[in-house]
Amino acid sequence: MNSPATATSEPGAPAPPADRPPAVRRLPLDVRHLSLIGVLAALAVVGAITKPDEFLAAENLRLVLTQASVIGVVTVGVTFVIIGGGIDLSVGAVVALASVWATTLATQDFGLGGMLLCSVLVGVGCGLVNGLLVAYGPMVPFIATLAMLASARGLALQISDGRTQVVTVDAVLDLGVKDSYVLGVPPIVLVFALVCVLGWLLLNRTTFGRRTVAVGGNPEASRLAGIAVRRQRLLLYLLSGLCCGIAAFMLVILTGSGQNTNGNLYELDAIAAAIIGGTLLSGGRGTILGSVLGVLVFTTITNLFALNNLQTDIQQIAKGAIIVAAVLVQKGRSTP
Amino acid sequence: MPLLTMSGITKSFPGVRALDGVDLDVEEGEVHCLLGQNGAGKSTLIKVLAGAHQPDGGEIAWRGERVRLPTPVSAMRLGIATIYQELDLVEHVSVAENVFLGHEIATRGLVRPRAARARTAELLARLGHPEIDPAALVGSLSAAGAQIVSMARALSHDVRLIVMDEPSAALDPDEVDNLFRIVGDLTADGVAVVYISHRLEEIRRIGDRVSVLKDGRVAARDLPARSTPTDELVARMTGRDARQVFPRRSAQDAPRAEPVLVAEGLARAGEFEPLDLELRPGEIVGLAGLVGSGRSELLETLYGARRPTAGRVLVDGRPLRPGSIPAAVRAGLGLAPEERKSQALLMLESVTRNVSVSSLPRFSRGGWLDRARERAEARSRTRELALSPDDPERPVRTFSGGNQQKAVLARWLLRGCRVLLLDEPTRGVDVGARAELYAVIRRLADSGVCVLLVSSELPEVLGLADRVLVLREGRVVHAAPSHELDEHRVLDLVMESTPE
Numbered sequence: 001m002n003s004p005a006t007a008t009s010e011p012g013a014p015a016p017p018a019d020r021p022p023a024v025r026r027l028p029l030d031v032r033h034l035s036l037i038g039v040l041a042a043l044a045v046v047g048a049i050t051k052p053d054e055f056l057a058a059e060n061l062r063l064v065l066t067q068a069s070v071i072g073v074v075t076v077g078v079t080f081v082i083i084g085g086g087i088d089l090s091v092g093a094v095v096a097l098a099s100v101w102a103t104t105l106a107t108q109d110f111g112l113g114g115m116l117l118c119s120v121l122v123g124v125g126c127g128l129v130n131g132l133l134v135a136y137g138p139m140v141p142f143i144a145t146l147a148m149l150a151s152a153r154g155l156a157l158q159i160s161d162g163r164t165q166v167v168t169v170d171a172v173l174d175l176g177v178k179d180s181y182v183l184g185v186p187p188i189v190l191v192f193a194l195v196c197v198l199g200w201l202l203l204n205r206t207t208f209g210r211r212t213v214a215v216g217g218n219p220e221a222s223r224l225a226g227i228a229v230r231r232q233r234l235l236l237y238l239l240s241g242l243c244c245g246i247a248a249f250m251l252v253i254l255t256g257s258g259q260n261t262n263g264n265l266y267e268l269d270a271i272a273a274a275i276i277g278g279t280l281l282s283g284g285r286g287t288i289l290g291s292v293l294g295v296l297v298f299t300t301i302t303n304l305f306a307l308n309n310l311q312t313d314i315q316q317i318a319k320g321a322i323i324v325a326a327v328l329v330q331k332g333r334s335t336p
Numbered sequence: 337m338p339l340l341t342m343s344g345i346t347k348s349f350p351g352v353r354a355l356d357g358v359d360l361d362v363e364e365g366e367v368h369c370l371l372g373q374n375g376a377g378k379s380t381l382i383k384v385l386a387g388a389h390q391p392d393g394g395e396i397a398w399r400g401e402r403v404r405l406p407t408p409v410s411a412m413r414l415g416i417a418t419i420y421q422e423l424d425l426v427e428h429v430s431v432a433e434n435v436f437l438g439h440e441i442a443t444r445g446l447v448r449p450r451a452a453r454a455r456t457a458e459l460l461a462r463l464g465h466p467e468i469d470p471a472a473l474v475g476s477l478s479a480a481g482a483q484i485v486s487m488a489r490a491l492s493h494d495v496r497l498i499v500m501d502e503p504s505a506a507l508d509p510d511e512v513d514n515l516f517r518i519v520g521d522l523t524a525d526g527v528a529v530v531y532i533s534h535r536l537e538e539i540r541r542i543g544d545r546v547s548v549l550k551d552g553r554v555a556a557r558d559l560p561a562r563s564t565p566t567d568e569l570v571a572r573m574t575g576r577d578a579r580q581v582f583p584r585r586s587a588q589d590a591p592r593a594e595p596v597l598v599a600e601g602l603a604r605a606g607e608f609e610p611l612d613l614e615l616r617p618g619e620i621v622g623l624a625g626l627v628g629s630g631r632s633e634l635l636e637t638l639y640g641a642r643r644p645t646a647g648r649v650l651v652d653g654r655p656l657r658p659g660s661i662p663a664a665v666r667a668g669l670g671l672a673p674e675e676r677k678s679q680a681l682l683m684l685e686s687v688t689r690n691v692s693v694s695s696l697p698r699f700s701r702g703g704w705l706d707r708a709r710e711r712a713e714a715r716s717r718t719r720e721l722a723l724s725p726d727d728p729e730r731p732v733r734t735f736s737g738g739n740q741q742k743a744v745l746a747r748w749l750l751r752g753c754r755v756l757l758l759d760e761p762t763r764g765v766d767v768g769a770r771a772e773l774y775a776v777i778r779r780l781a782d783s784g785v786c787v788l789l790v791s792s793e794l795p796e797v798l799g800l801a802d803r804v805l806v807l808r809e810g811r812v813v814h815a816a817p818s819h820e821l822d823e824h825r826v827l828d829l830v831m832e833s834t835p836e
Contacts, residue, residue, distance in 0.1 A: 207696040226665030
């Protein structure tokens with residue numbers, strides 16, 4: 001990005017000797033991220049010891065990344081909403097609705113492009129309703145998105161009639177098979193990586209990101225500073241809806257179908273990943289990298305449990321324990 | 337034997353030595369005033385006394401016996417109560433429940449709300465406010481009412497020492513009189529009061545002894561509150577001579593330029609009646625009036641934070657869209673609101689980001705930020721205002737009140753603001769830093785900005801403004817150049833025909 005040198009060349013702003021370049025002061029990785037990376041490394045060690053042949057196999061690592069991709073894209077959107085002082089409980093249901101709508105026989109007639117467009121539009125449409133209710137209703141985000149959770153899930157059931165809608169469009173199915181891999185990486189994972197990079201840029205390098213942080217940190221001060229707070233809130237829910245639409249299409253590629261049970265409990269996984277990644281539930285602070293690490297930790301745990309044939313109930317307990325531990329660690333650090 | 341003796345108290349936080357061997361002794365029945373600039377260690381000291389902070393070293397003795405105060409409850413058991421500046425009340429709960437929060441009147445685990453209400457009514461009567469309903473929600477009370485509740489809570493314990501941290505900051509003159517009457521009653525009963533205030537005239541009225549803190553040490557102790565000259569107190573606090581706090585007015589006495597901001601028949605039903613107002617470049621106009629006289633409401637209506645019920649606001653002759661802050665900001669208005677922390681600042685963010693938040697489009701192309709330019713321009717504005725320490729990348733919460741206010745002013749300076757609306761700009765700012773802020777405000781005016789200043793402190797309004805409007809119950813009752821007014825005249829105008 002901009003080198004600190006440009007700052008000092010600014011006329012009328014002499015560089016004082018006490019100035020440290022900002023790059024040194026704020027390392028790209030903060031301690032919280034390092035501890036999450038530590039957890040990931042520990043999990044990898046556990047995997048390498050318990051299942052040395054299987055865990056580190058390229059095929060398994062691809063699987064972990066692929067599984068992380070869908071929920072990961074959702075989490076990026078949710079992270080923005082939470083940093084902006086809101087919450088989005090509807091993401092799982094919106095993923096289900098978008099995946100079902102994109103795989104109806106009528107939509108499949110339009111081929112890959114039509115299905116993708118449909119998925120994205122459904123996501124953005126749900127985001128628009130959420131955003132209008134929260135920003136201009138105004139309704140408490142928890143309630144507005146809870147209502148969307150129920151309605152979107154219901155609509156998904158109504159459209160699909162509870163059946164799995166199998167995709168027959170080859171162009172879509174091809175994106176899920178090995179031939180489509182780029183340098184050994186599935187396209188879905190590439191999309192996830194792209195969303196992360198764009199999300200990071202949006203949060204850290206644009207006015208949109210700056211306003212998100214401001215509105216989440218102190219909505220009243222933001223309003224009095226001249227920020228259009230309501231419009232910002234609306235945009236945040238649109239963004240979350242967009243991410244859901246993208247994630248839904250990734251899921252369609254991955255499963256070759258659309259179902260009304262897709263995205264079950266994604267809202268909890270996404271919020272939990274953001275929180276253990278250091279995003280403040282009250283808004284105003286959070287990072288994309290932290291959320292991505294949070295997603296990877298959860299996905300790796302799931303993978304380890306599956307490889308070792310452990311039940312999902314134990315897995316859920318472990319997840320809960322990790323959330324508690326991560327929040328306690330953060331609390332301990334933030335109080336002097 | 338003193339009631340309380342604190343000796344050699346030290347307390348460090350990461351990077352700061354907040355208290356460095358502080359001694360304090362308090363006698364029964366005295367009003368002991370604690371003076372010091374923000375950051376001098378007053379808050380830390382009273383938090384140690386309240387059991388909220390643990391000292392790193394030093395001793396605390398209560399009636400000659402050494403005690404430890406590991407928790408707020410242990411301080412309360414001894415009879416030490418603290419009324420913090422930011423009142424710690426639960427808004428959605430009744431007055432009586434707040435008063436007995438944590439020590440509810442109960443038999444076998446069942447609370448007895450009627451007994452609590454009766455006892456609360458007694459306490460409120462003793463405090464001179466029998467009109468407060470013990471069943472009312474605290475959120476429905478005024479700031480003064482909330483403070484009375486906080487005091488009732490202190491008295492609901494068997495209290496021997498009350499610490500009051502800037503209790504008068506949110507009060508009107510007549511409420512301050514009532515506060516002083518309460519303090520008088522308490523001390524007559526032998527209760528000791530530790531009183532913190534930035535207003536030296538209050539210390540003269542009720543104080544017995546003064547201790548001055550500076551940089552975590554005792555700079556002076558045992559000063560007689562009534563007879564120590566103001567100059568000496570200020571000098572002890574700041575370490576320098578602080579007479580001449582108000583900057584000289586600019587030479588031209590009546591600015592002739594066209595007004596920048598004009599309000600025509602502006603009104604908000606129930607808050608203030610139709611009024612006309614003109615602000616000219618280089619002019620500081622003061623609004624004097626009590627809390628509730630409509631002064632903050634007027635400021636917020638000009639700024640678009642409230643929608644007027646009648647009239648309009650024009651900037652450079654063009655009407656502003658009513659009720660739109662972005663429109664007002666685009667037209668060149670800026671507001672430094674009354675509650676700095678909750679209404680103006682992003683406390684988690686750096687000063688730079690607090691300064692740039694209203695000017696983001698300036699540093700961006702297509703939404704993409706040029707962060708180097710953002711930093712450079714924010715920095716040059718904070719330099720102009722002599723932000724101290726000169727490190728705008730630090731979180732704004734680590735700065736003193738005066739410097740936080742500079743960050744807010746720098747925000748509008750950066751935006752190229754032409755009309756600055758200041759609501760209580762020196763609240764919570766210590767004496768030394770005030771003079772500096774006054775100079776900054778005057779300098780802004782001299783550079784062509786028009787300033788509308790609201791302040792509860794009459795010396796500030798009279799000393800800083802060129803012209804003063806006196807507001808009473810939503811009406812402008814007087815307007816005059818400030819050199820034609822004095823404090824008594826304005827007080828008369830402000831108070832006249834008020835109920836009671």
